[in-house]
Amino acid sequence: MSMSLSKELELEQPLQDIRHETLLNVVRTATMLSLRGEEFFRKYGLTEAQFNVLFALKYKKTKWTQSDLGKRLVVTRASITSILDKLEAKGFVIRNSVEGNRRIRHVELTPEGLKLVRKIEPIYRRNIHRVLSCFSDSECKQIIEYMEKIRGGLKNLKYSITQ
């Protein structure tokens, strides 16, 4: 039983609160993106989260700790531990201990890990471009800006009485 993503129920639900509808749309879209992502990466024996780690490691400029990875990918440290356990078992990453700070580990791609990312990446990119084919670069930039603004807005909640 697999989700029929193509059929989206047209609702007669009134657009009675545009802000609510906005957030719902963002979440709904991300859900669909993730479902498709999982489906895609499964072909390579990876979860989306695992690929995201590999991909992030490929393009990072500095050394990253597990904690850094978690912040980047919006995932708890506990999850990062679990994801890395799997990737390490498959030989795609290594955790290096760091002299000068015995708490942290720097995470790096192994040659095998790099090879895998290089194999998946072009296909992944092609798919992504297909999904966003009807967007111009400036529209993409605008979406990114909007998303950053929403995440910024989330911080408003932090300092408010939410009940």
Added chain:
Amino acid sequence: MSMSLSKELELEQPLQDIRHETLLNVVRTATMLSLRGEEFFRKYGLTEAQFNVLFALKYKKTKWTQSDLGKRLVVTRASITSILDKLEAKGFVIRNSVEGNRRIRHVELTPEGLKLVRKIEPIYRRNIHRVLSCFSDSECKQIIEYMEKIRGGLKNLKYSITQ
């Protein structure tokens, strides 16, 4: 150990593929929204998914089957079954059998369910408006449009060679 959402790691990662970055931003934002949502709804003994069901039921115009709910919320039928089991056990919804079609069940709010939504809704809305306080109505509409367009783009994958 809870996610520190306020700190977002600034990356020196080059914006080397704006479309990839776009999708990443949508997913990342939705993740944060969901985390905050769960945190909020837990105060009322609900998960976000459970609230979404109650909320959708409040504003629907026609009778909905479980399958309809799943399509609306982008959740599999298996998950809807599980969510409804919990809501039904708490007395917030009922599944009515439908004469003329013995396969489907129509899902409805109970008075208690309605009462709960009514209690949570204003606080929820206030929070949402706080998050999106820096957006105008037309910006919200634009975001919705963008999200719909992305979901539309996902259909392009369906008919393409993804491997």
Added chain:
DNA sequence: TTCCAATTGCTTGACATCTAACAATTTGTT
């Protein structure tokens, strides 16, 4: 009408994330 395909809701099993608590370590304050 008949029979095959699709739909609906459910169950099961796998899996990924989260929260909470922990030990080890580092940082900061007095």
Added chain:
DNA sequence: AACAAATTGTTAGATGTCAAGCAATTGGAA
């Protein structure tokens, strides 16, 4: 210097979703 507070990575336990498969039912095509 000493002690409290914060950070890091891990483990354990709970929970929620998904994929796959099932039985019952419905719908459509021959």
